[in-house]
Amino acid sequence: MDTGEDKRTRIPFKERPEWADVKPVPQDDGPCPVVPIAYTEDFSETMDYFRAIYLDDERSPRALQLTAEAIPLNPGNYTVWQFRRVVLEALGVDLHEELKFVDRIAGENTKNYQIWHHRRWLAEKLRADAVTNELEFTKKIFSQDAKNYHAWSHRQWVLQALGGWENELAYCQQLLEDDIYNNSAWNQRYFVVTRSPLLGGLAAMRELEVNYTVQALRASPENESPWRYLRGLYKNDTQSLVEDSQVASVLLDVLTSKNNHVHALSLLLDLLSHGFEPREELKSAVDVLTPQSCSPDLPLAKRICSILEHADPMRINYWNWRKSTIPVQSAKCQNTDRLADLSMQDNL
Amino acid sequence: MGELQVERHVAYILTAEKRKDDFESVVMEHLRLNGAYWGLTTLDILGKLDAVDKDEVISWVMQCQHESGGFGGNIGHDPHMLYTLSAIQVLALFDKLHVLDIDKVSSYIAGLQNEDGSFSGDMWGEVDTRFSYIAICSLALLRQLDKIDVGKAVKYIVSCKNVDGGFGCTPGAESHAGQIFCCVGALAITGSLHHVDKDLLGWWLCERQVKSGGLNGRPEKLPDVCYSWWVLSSLIMIDRVHWINKEKLAKFILDCQDKEKGGISDRPDDAVDVFHTYFGVAGLSLLEYPGLKPIDPAYALPVSVVNKVILGK
Numbered sequence: 001m002d003t004g005e006d007k008r009t010r011i012p013f014k015e016r017p018e019w020a021d022v023k024p025v026p027q028d029d030g031p032c033p034v035v036p037i038a039y040t041e042d043f044s045e046t047m048d049y050f051r052a053i054y055l056d057d058e059r060s061p062r063a064l065q066l067t068a069e070a071i072p073l074n075p076g077n078y079t080v081w082q083f084r085r086v087v088l089e090a091l092g093v094d095l096h097e098e099l100k101f102v103d104r105i106a107g108e109n110t111k112n113y114q115i116w117h118h119r120r121w122l123a124e125k126l127r128a129d130a131v132t133n134e135l136e137f138t139k140k141i142f143s144q145d146a147k148n149y150h151a152w153s154h155r156q157w158v159l160q161a162l163g164g165w166e167n168e169l170a171y172c173q174q175l176l177e178d179d180i181y182n183n184s185a186w187n188q189r190y191f192v193v194t195r196s197p198l199l200g201g202l203a204a205m206r207e208l209e210v211n212y213t214v215q216a217l218r219a220s221p222e223n224e225s226p227w228r229y230l231r232g233l234y235k236n237d238t239q240s241l242v243e244d245s246q247v248a249s250v251l252l253d254v255l256t257s258k259n260n261h262v263h264a265l266s267l268l269l270d271l272l273s274h275g276f277e278p279r280e281e282l283k284s285a286v287d288v289l290t291p292q293s294c295s296p297d298l299p300l301a302k303r304i305c306s307i308l309e310h311a312d313p314m315r316i317n318y319w320n321w322r323k324s325t326i327p328v329q330s331a332k333c334q335n336t337d338r339l340a341d342l343s344m345q346d347n348l
Numbered sequence: 349m350g351e352l353q354v355e356r357h358v359a360y361i362l363t364a365e366k367r368k369d370d371f372e373s374v375v376m377e378h379l380r381l382n383g384a385y386w387g388l389t390t391l392d393i394l395g396k397l398d399a400v401d402k403d404e405v406i407s408w409v410m411q412c413q414h415e416s417g418g419f420g421g422n423i424g425h426d427p428h429m430l431y432t433l434s435a436i437q438v439l440a441l442f443d444k445l446h447v448l449d450i451d452k453v454s455s456y457i458a459g460l461q462n463e464d465g466s467f468s469g470d471m472w473g474e475v476d477t478r479f480s481y482i483a484i485c486s487l488a489l490l491r492q493l494d495k496i497d498v499g500k501a502v503k504y505i506v507s508c509k510n511v512d513g514g515f516g517c518t519p520g521a522e523s524h525a526g527q528i529f530c531c532v533g534a535l536a537i538t539g540s541l542h543h544v545d546k547d548l549l550g551w552w553l554c555e556r557q558v559k560s561g562g563l564n565g566r567p568e569k570l571p572d573v574c575y576s577w578w579v580l581s582s583l584i585m586i587d588r589v590h591w592i593n594k595e596k597l598a599k600f601i602l603d604c605q606d607k608e609k610g611g612i613s614d615r616p617d618d619a620v621d622v623f624h625t626y627f628g629v630a631g632l633s634l635l636e637y638p639g640l641k642p643i644d645p646a647y648a649l650p651v652s653v654v655n656k657v658i659l660g661k
Contacts, residue, residue, distance in 0.1 A: 076379070149517075156520055184522050187521075190511070194520075315555075315592070
């Protein structure tokens with residue numbers, strides 16, 4: 001199938017004998033367009049002929065050929081794609097050929113909704129035949145743009161509708177080795193761990209996944225994705241998160257290193273609000289980070305918020321709010337808190 | 349930073365598509381109705397909607413309607429939810445919703461609801477929470493929400509909620525600020541915001557602000573003016589907008605202006621377009637920039653328009 005890619009050899013439709021019987025229909029942009037558009041000549045002519053066969057509902061090989069020429073000129077044109085599907089169905093074309101056509105167009109238009117939608121339509125028709133091709137195709141897209149939202153959406157659909165889960169966790173692993181900051185790959189990992197019919201679900205996978213995540217956190221503690229992933233592994237089971245010694249240990253490692261510790265402190269804050277009782281060494285690590293201006297008599301959680309206000313001034317109002325939600329433990333502490341709050345206000 | 353170049357942006361929108369800019373004009377051809385919504389809403393926020401001929405616009409919009417009741421992106425194009433909402437919004441801007449056959453348009457939209465409560469964008473069946481928002485926003489503007497199963501629609505949106513508090517396009521899909529706007533907007537319109545974990549989502553959203561003051565749409569992505577709208581409107585709907593640094597964001601948007609020819613781009617020094625001009629101006633309106641009409645964060649229309657349509661004021 002010719003995609004009409006080579007513009008130098010393009011013969012205008014009006015000079016092609018097989019189109020002599022068609023009267024082109026020009027675009028009606030209205031008398032005084034709100035959004036007037038300057039079209040190129042090739043584009044205008046092709047679309048004028050497209051309108052003619054579309055209005056005539058001509059489901060013929062030449063109509064199919066015409067859509068193949070019109071689509072590369074504007075792959076976002078929804079009507080041309082839709083008409084192409086009508087013609088493909090009417091002619092009973094081999095859809096494996098169509099897959100090759102869409103592969104060629106899609107490679108250069110990876111953020112176009114119509115193309116992805118067309119792929120899905122094809123995959124739905126080809127079923128099992130399409131799985132490997134679609135997984136490989138999205139892989140190719142990710143090798144250039146690992147966070148392409150359309151491609152991820154398509155891949156998740158393929159896995160759920162057609163299968164192909166076998167190597168998905170290993171693939172996530174590979175993507176995260178390439179870029180541990182890739183939030184899309186973390187999301188896909190969660191998708192696989194929670195939804196793959198082969199792995200036994202979150203409960204069965206948790207221990208292995210916590211091990212993996214904790215390693216990632218030690219390597220790049222400023223990376224927000226694994227921190228959120230860790231919380232996700234304990235969805236609806238905060239108590240186990242609070243009690244996991246691996247979590248306490250990674251917090252200690254991060255807080256005693258020279259790395260960015262905003263996310264570690266934020267998790268520690270969450271744990272404290274759920275009854276976590278930190279060991280002395282973790283408390284000392286927080287002591288070291290506490291700004292001198294901050295009263296050492298403040299409760300641990302409040303001091304953590306003060307550290308965060310300094311370390312992340314862009315979100316000072318957020319950390320301030322976190323501080324305001326810390327429950328007051330006892331009457332005695334409450335009193336010290338109030339005094340300390342007053343001294344904090346002077347310092348801020 | 350400088351100030352908002354109101355006159356230049358107005359001139360840019362009014363003349364934008366007369367320029368011989370092949371690529372942009374071609375890609376605009378099929379989504380002209382979206383372009384009209386972006387341009388006209390921007391003009392209204394800037395107080396200059398009267399610079400266009402209202403009757404011409406309405407006559408053109410109505411010619412984009414398909415016999416099914418839905419609208420195409422241009423005259424003679426196939427109908428899709430995306431353009432149907434733009435058509436309704438443009439008519440609402442001019443207080444002309446009554447020219448619609450409301451029953452027909454709302455039946456077209458209601459007909460695209462699926463058994464699980466989700467919505468397809470058109471007869472070909474692509475499902476996405478964007479279409480849930482479009483259906484709910486459109487029907488609310490037409491006061492026809494009773495034509496769909498709102499409970500199921502809400503349930504589907506909630507099934508797209510992630511452990512980070514955000515939402516994706518389908519269940520399990522990565523949280524993305526654009527999809528979050530759609531989901532939170534739909535939940536806001538249907539009075540279902542209690543399904544949102546506001547503190548958790550608010551934290552994720554305020555983490556989107558990067559050093560330059562701009563907002564990104566996902567972790568580790570570049571900031572882009574369009575997220576000034578998606579992130580900011582979501583934060584306002586869940587009442588957590590004070591968690592970001594508003595001054596720095598306003599400066600980032602103003603730095604993306606073309607101060608000579610008008611228009612706003614995605615990032616400083618990039619090429620401007622109508623889409624980012626709209627999101628920049630709308631973002632500044634949400635930040636209460638002086639001289640701009642306030643815009644409604646859920647309906648994405650000036651508050652005065654929403655009041656008139658929804659409350660009859």
